[in-house]
Amino acid sequence: VEALSAMPEAVTEDREAESRLRAQVEALEWRLRKRDEQRRAMLHIMGDLNEVNRRLGDQRKAMLHILVDYEKDRSGLARQTERLDSSRRALLHILQDSHRSNLRLADSRKAMIHIMGDLRETTAEMQRREQELRDKQEQLVQAGKLATLGELTTGVAHELNNPLNNTGLFVGNAIDLIELGAADKGQIVRELRQAMQQVSKATQIISHLRTFGRAAPVSREPISLRPVIERALSLVQEQLRLHEIEVTLDLGPEEPVVVGNPIQLEQVFINLLANARDAVLDSPRKAIRISASVGSATVEIAFVDTGHGIPSGLERRIFDPFFTTKEVGKGTGLGLSITYGIVKEHGGTISVVSTPGEGATFLIQLPLPADKETSAP
């Protein structure tokens, strides 16, 4: 280059050519560098592209997996849809069926309402009848008691008449004493006191009769037998005394307690006593013996009389209502049938053993209280 610069003309030309060349070379070199840069950039890009490509590959693979899964899900879904469809169809059937059932049910319900209505009416009718029956039963119990009282009327009237008569006499004496101007007031008081005693005697008889005759609900409770039998005896004792009928009461060492109604049981004993009284009237020995023994589940009460006994063949008929061997007007024929009814109602039994001419024995069995500890009030 320095040699070329030394020649002026040629050199100038050469120089120009040379600079052109140089410029060209420089341009080429620049281009070369540029290209190299581009190539390097291109290489970077290519690397990146490769990376991207690899990632894309991975993603594709994953996509494929997803696709497979999706495919699987889709077919599962299709199957489920199918099942759902059939269920839906089944449901529809069921719904249709249930609609029909509903219709039928509505009909049944209507029919049921009718039946219920009928039933209600029937129940009301039944209740009415039951009430009627209860009323009738109570009336019957009452009538029975009155029948028992009826059998005792004469005796009771006599028993009441005595204290009334005595009262009248004592009071009359007191009046006489006062009217005569008696100086002794003590005597007047004595007469009046005795009148009072007679009044209380009459009151006792009447209050007993009232308790006995009162229409009261028939309750059941544990009761001691002795006072019940004693009360029954007190109502007939005047007649027993007048007819000189000897009565013995032997209830054993244990005080028997039974479950029952005291008034009704008293009625039983009055009937049996009245029966025994009538039976022994013509006998050479007039005696009635009442005894009781306590068993494991029952109390057995025996009424033994020394009367004429029961003609054989009549043992079974004597408990029939209106059956009587007494002459017309003497007995109602209800006593023993009422007795039988009451004993049955109490869950007990009554039977009779008799040898004609040698008296009769009436045996009553009454249940003991379920709890043996229960004592009578």
Add this chain to the structure above:
Amino acid sequence: MTAVHVLIVDDDPALLQALPETLRLRMNGVTVDTADSAAAALDRISARDYDAIVADIRMPGMDGLTLLAEILGRRPDTPTLMITGHGEYDLALRSLRGGAYDFIQKPIDRDRFVASLHRAIEAHALNRREKDRRSALGRCVSELELIVVKLEREGGASHE
């Protein structure tokens, strides 16, 4: 009237207290004995001749009607009053037919009872007086007969 004796027979002790007192208050000078049974009454009757007897018709043992028959057998003249229950007309009738002087119904009406007893006692006294008079009359008659016989004898002797 001399001392009057009455017997009351009843098995009720209260009545045996009340009724004698009634009689003592209403009948002056009356003596009342009591008997609580027919048997006791018969004992008393055999011991004394009562002016009247009052007996209850209903009694244990011997009843009033049987007692009435016994009294009539022993003391046919003694008036007997029977006490019957109220409305017991059958028994009342039977006692009247059986020879009772009267019947008294319980509850006892004191006025009627005392009046009836008075009548009974008077009747008894009259009966007794009548008997006495009749026997006195009888005595007079037989005396007169004796006198007649005697006079006839005397008359026959003067004729001779």
